[in-house]
Amino acid sequence: MIETFTDINYSFFGLLNQGPLTLSLFLHLLVVLPMFWIYFQEKKRLESEN
């Protein structure tokens, strides 16, 4: 499943790009995962309010 590296220059993102969708799955995870943390923090705040 891991493809050969075809780009000219090696780089962090280039290496992540070797499998199908690996790079975008990685970036999406980085963006979305912390939203869970925000969710639980806000939940706690709302519960303790009033």
Added chain:
Amino acid sequence: MSRKKVSVWSDNRFWQRSATWVTGFASLLLIWLTFDTMGQISMGNQKDIDNHVVKRVPSATVINYKVEYNMNNHRGHEVPVIGGDDGKGNSLFKVKEKFFGRDDYSQKEADALLHLGKLASQAKNCMDCHTLLGNGAYYAPDLTKAWLDPAWGKNGPMQAMTGKSTKEEAMAEFLQHPGKYPTHARMMPNLGITPKEAVGLVAFLKHMATIDTNGFPRGFGKIKEGVVYAKTK
């Protein structure tokens, strides 16, 4: 503390914070990616050519070399090949080619030519009719690989029309007096391009053809029927 039912999903603050996070983080990622890309698309110099280092945007001194656009087995698409092909689509950086009678432009001279050409391309608004690297207007042909276009080559009609014996002279001549060489009803306007600027522009075009565009445009000049000279039709 008693747990009560709360709705985080309908909470304004939750979405405000999420929006801030997503925006900020996506921007940071973009900046990171930009630094990475900047390093990869910075322009090379003659030393890179001497050391056979492949650059996405090679040195301006590529005007001293023969340039092709061939299938590269490793990259999986066509790439610019500079100074001869090793048979697998890799540049040999050896074979020279005269550019306006010379093949020994120094780094400084080549840089100055490219600078003049790039300036001219902006001063004359090339992008508002042509596309460069596929961006611009769609009124006139794409110039990304114009240097390699068979129409300008040895037996091409464009070169024959201008009565010049080399590609670069033909291009320079055409650029200076496009009104004199009508090829189609749609003609290039006379933009007051001076002989010097024309040389710069041709250097700019030759250099642009050596930029590694990840295989765009596909099959450029490689498809036999792609060269259907208007006259023979």
Added chain:
Amino acid sequence: MQRQNNFKYESQKLGSWYFTVAVILFGAQLVLGLVSAIQFIYPSFLYDILDFSITRMIHINALVVWMVYAMIGSVYYLLPDETGIETVGIGMGKLLFWILTLAVTVVVLVYIFIQVGPATQATIWLITEGREYIEAPRWADIGIVVVVLGFLANTFLTALKGRRTGIMTVILSDMIALAGLYLAGMYFTDNISMDQYWWWWVIHLWVEATWEVMVGALAAYALIKVVDAKREIVEMWLWIEVAMLFGSGILGLGHHYFWIGTPEYWWEIGALFSALEPMPLIGMFVHVLYDWGKEKGLKENSGVDTSSNNTPALLWLISNGFGNFLGAGVWGFFHTLPQVNIYTHGTQFTAAHGHLAFFGAYATILTAMFYMGIQGKYGIKKLRATFASKMAIFLITFGVLGMTVALTIAGYEQVLIARAQLGATWDAFFVAQNQLWMSQAMDWRLIMGIVTTVGFFYLVKDLLTISKSPKNVYK
């Protein structure tokens, strides 16, 4: 009937000045667009007098500038409404308006009468920068930045002093990004790949990120005003939209980095993030659909007049929901994946997408803002669509859709013949241009452009006269 200026705030008056210039520039855009369209069919038309490169440049520059004018006008218009106070530096705001308008006039005159210059830095500074969409010479760039900084200072000081709503917060942060990004377009380099890399920072991050968010904020304001939507709900949606628009739009920039010399990893980033770009558009559509339907239902149930208090604005707002989705979403998506884009990049497909997306996403909402300006100016309680309003919306929408379809057909033919079959050479280009499918598409594009322009005349007539028509106005 008595027509007096009912603006409670000077800021709204200033907003209406911006709207006026925006409408004039909109007209200029259409006229120059028609000339360019004629040149596609009769290439000798104005050859060596006003060439395609010039007419097309003014066509797209007028587009960008009228939209920026209308956005600034909208912000000045809603600023006192949102903050509850007069804009702080209103005197400076007016001065900046005249400076900006003067600068735009000079730039256009130079475009028309000087056109091109020698290959020197002086040309870049004084005549044109020759970079599509942001051709404005550098002196004007600096002027624009100064004016925008003044505008930002104005809005910030006002927002800090007055009430701070969610809509204002979004607009303010968005305006900073919008102004800051413009700086990326003022940079000269001999490296064309680098040049294009930063050029897209302005073009893409404006059009597919900051402008879209601006539209989201304006739509939120309009929903509150026109259909009485609840502020908290609208603002919550605005935040969701901001998260989705920026979340997909910022890295969606990657779809412009497939073929300009940039590394291969942009293929995947560009493909996936731009595939997500339609998601917020669907969200916006569902939200507008819901709000519109709900308010209508509520009014029907309680037996009150079901018409909104500004029907023309509402109609344009609804056409925004459809237009944004179709133009930016559908027409963007079908040629964005790199597998396909290698064939479609730089063909008339892009022109088709550009026409429908700029219209659907921006022209619609900004026209709605014009109508809200009229409503505010004459203190009209209920503004109803006149015959001219309906003709305007019908003809403009129909015309733009028609142009889009024509250009799509032209682009499709170009992809097949010039790209897939003939390999993108000069000959390939002209073979494709000379096909009947292309030339007839260009005829249709011109006809539909004329339809659009007729619609525009109806729009101008309507904007000038709607407040005088007693039948359509309830004080």
Added chain:
Amino acid sequence: MTEPLYIRPIIEVSDFLPIFVSAALILLFGLIYASVVTLVKMQRLKSIYMFLAYFFWILQIYCTYFLTMKIHSQPFTIKAMMIAMVAYLMVPHIYYYLITKSEERYED
């Protein structure tokens, strides 16, 4: 010599039209699906129309599958796209859930 590897597969000339049409339909069906769900939930349409909504969703999946096949996506990418389409099943419901939740909270 072996066939050269093409990272971006060559697309058959006859495949372009189906590709463009199916890509446009993915979004259109997606929009119709979302609108019908919203209208049904708003009780502007009878709930029987939910079948219609899901029908459009199935059409959308088919178009996605068709498109990924036509552009020669890798098997893994096709699977991931199918999962994404199943996730899209939730999207209009989530949108509507958000609308009603915020309604409950702010509308009195």
